[in-house]
Amino acid sequence: MKPILALTIGDFNGVGPELALKAAVHPSVKKVSSPLLVGPLSVFEHCAKQFKIPLNLERATLASLQRPSPRITPVVDVGDGIGADIHYGIPTKASGRSAGIAVERAVELCLQQKASAMVTAPVSKEALNLAGYNFPGQTEMIALLTRSQRVAMMLISDTMRVGLVTIHTGLKNVAAQISKEKIMEKISIIDESLKRDFRLKSPTLAVLALNPHSGENGLIGMEENEIISPAIAESQASGILAEGPFPADSFFGTHRYKKFDAILAMYHDQGLIPLKLNSFGKGVNFSSGLSVVRTSPDHGTAYDIAGRNKAQLSSMLEAITLAVMISKNRRKND
Numbered sequence: 001m002k003p004i005l006a007l008t009i010g011d012f013n014g015v016g017p018e019l020a021l022k023a024a025v026h027p028s029v030k031k032v033s034s035p036l037l038v039g040p041l042s043v044f045e046h047c048a049k050q051f052k053i054p055l056n057l058e059r060a061t062l063a064s065l066q067r068p069s070p071r072i073t074p075v076v077d078v079g080d081g082i083g084a085d086i087h088y089g090i091p092t093k094a095s096g097r098s099a100g101i102a103v104e105r106a107v108e109l110c111l112q113q114k115a116s117a118m119v120t121a122p123v124s125k126e127a128l129n130l131a132g133y134n135f136p137g138q139t140e141m142i143a144l145l146t147r148s149q150r151v152a153m154m155l156i157s158d159t160m161r162v163g164l165v166t167i168h169t170g171l172k173n174v175a176a177q178i179s180k181e182k183i184m185e186k187i188s189i190i191d192e193s194l195k196r197d198f199r200l201k202s203p204t205l206a207v208l209a210l211n212p213h214s215g216e217n218g219l220i221g222m223e224e225n226e227i228i229s230p231a232i233a234e235s236q237a238s239g240i241l242a243e244g245p246f247p248a249d250s251f252f253g254t255h256r257y258k259k260f261d262a263i264l265a266m267y268h269d270q271g272l273i274p275l276k277l278n279s280f281g282k283g284v285n286f287s288s289g290l291s292v293v294r295t296s297p298d299h300g301t302a303y304d305i306a307g308r309n310k311a312q313l314s315s316m317l318e319a320i321t322l323a324v325m326i327s328k329n330r331r332k333n334d
Contacts, residue, residue, distance in 0.1 A: 002034045003116035003327050004065065005320060006106040009039025010121025012081060013088055013095040014301025015311035017047040019121050023316050024073050025055045032324050034068035036060060036115060037075045038102045044075055046083035051309050065114055076105050088307035096127030103138060107145040110292035117293035117323035118142075119316070122301045125168075136168035139287050142294055151289040152189040154262070155272055155298055156322060157279035161198075161262040162271040163190045163288065174267045175210065175223060183207070183231035183264070190262050191240045193288035197326045203261040206251065207232050207244030210266045214247050228266075248274075281312050284319045286326070293327045295319040 007023060010016020021044060024035040037044055037057070044057055058064065060074035068074070081098040103123075109115035120138050128135065135141040143151040154163045165186050166177045187205060194203035207228060211221035218225055228245045235242045246256065248265070252274040257263055265271025275283055276298065283298030297315035305311060 002032065002068070003324055004036050004068065004114065005029075005033045005323060006036050006038050006076070006109050006115040006118040007320075008102040008106050008118065008120045009037070009043065009098060010102075011091065011095045011099050011124045011127055011301045012039070012043050012047070012086055013090055013092060013127070014122055014124065014303055014306045016099070016121035016123070016301065017043060018051055018306075018309065018311045019297065019313060019316045020044075021048050021051065021053045021055065022311070022313050023119075023320060025053060026313070026317065028317060029320050030070065033116075033320065035073060036065070036109070037073060038106045038109070039075070039078055040081035040098055041075045041077040041079075042083060043081045043086065043098065046086065050307070076109070078102055078105055086307075089303040091124040091127035091130065091301075091303075093127070093130040096124065096129070096131030096133065099123040100128055100131055100133040100141075103141060104145060107142060107292065110294075111146065116327040117295070119319050119323050120294065120296040121316070122297060122299060124301050124303075138296065139167065139285075142287060142290060142292070146291045148290045150185060150189050151287055152186045152193070154190065154193070154286045154288050155275050155283050156286050157275055157283040157298075159278050160257050160275055161194075162275050163262060163264045164266075164268060164271055165264065166267050168268065171267065171269075175221075178210065178223065178227060178266055180227050180231040180234070183228060184235055186264055187231065187235045187240060187242050188238075189289040190264060191242075194261055197288065197329055198261075199329050199332075200261055202241060204259070205240065205242045205262050205264060206246055206257065206260040207242055207264045208248045208251060208266055208270060209245035212247065212249070214245050281314050282318050283315060284322045286322060293323055293330065295323040295326075
């Protein structure tokens with residue numbers, strides 16, 4: 001049987017419902033999986049009619065999960081949101097609540113093995129906070145819900161895999177939030193994920209410096225000498241093929257990233273600007289280390305085009321393809 005993929009609604013004031021609905025009927029998605037929408041059924045119905053997306057939506061039942069029909073798209077109805085709640089382009093408590101509950105239900109489905117993986121449409125952190133979900137992002141929320149202690153956010157494209165030491169934190173806080181132990185943990189998580197999820201036997205990992213020119217041997221900063229290099233050395237001693245720290249500008253500028261299976265960046269924009277410059281619209285957010293398989297598009301809610309039937313589906317399709325691949329690889333390895 002094809003793997004069941006839980007596709008969450010995301011923020012319904014953004015492009016989330018449009019992406020989820022269009023993905024659910026896309027031939028490439030239906031060929032490799034059985035899509036299961038998670039969100040308010042009434043909102044999905046409203047958006048399907050608005051965007052003229054041809055699909056038959058029905059409230060999901062145990063039978064529809066056990067014996068999926070290619071003619072019906074089941075919906076796990078979170079029952080929190082109606083068409084009148086939609087205010088495109090504006091983060092609201094209602095949209096944040098629906099997005100949060102959808103994530104909770106998708107996690108339950110994966111933990112109960114009723115879904116093989118979850119693919120989350122983009123959410124608004126502001127809307128989630130308005131609804132009482134005080135998380136900096138979906139990665140942190142899902143880690144708590146799954147009780148996953150060791151998680152690393154990664155962005156995957158056709159040219160590189162980038163993991164992050166710090167994620168959604170202000171730039172002024174980055175230096176204080178990195179430590180030898182934290183870097184070693186992220187190196188270990190990514191190494192394990194490359195072996196388990198991507199089936200690489202001896203993966204190589206490049207670790208970026210924090211400061212320009214790798215700190216110039218302490219003239220610009222001491223983090224490389226005191227934190228990053230020792231973390232790499234201890235990781236190497238444990239058998240992990242990690243190298244660095246590399247100055248980020250020359251590392252990407254000379255295309256050295258092509259020689260490594262993955263890259264560990266110290267902070268969000270350091271790693272994701274080069275990745276998105278090469279692959280924007282086709283990258284995938286993958287939460288490595290989680291006990292469930294979770295992917296997401298590499299972009300946000302796109303409030304500026306919400307409700308206009310203009311959302312680009314490419315990253316969502318890549319996220320689904322990756323989720324299917326990783327769920328299959330985990331079954332083979334486990």
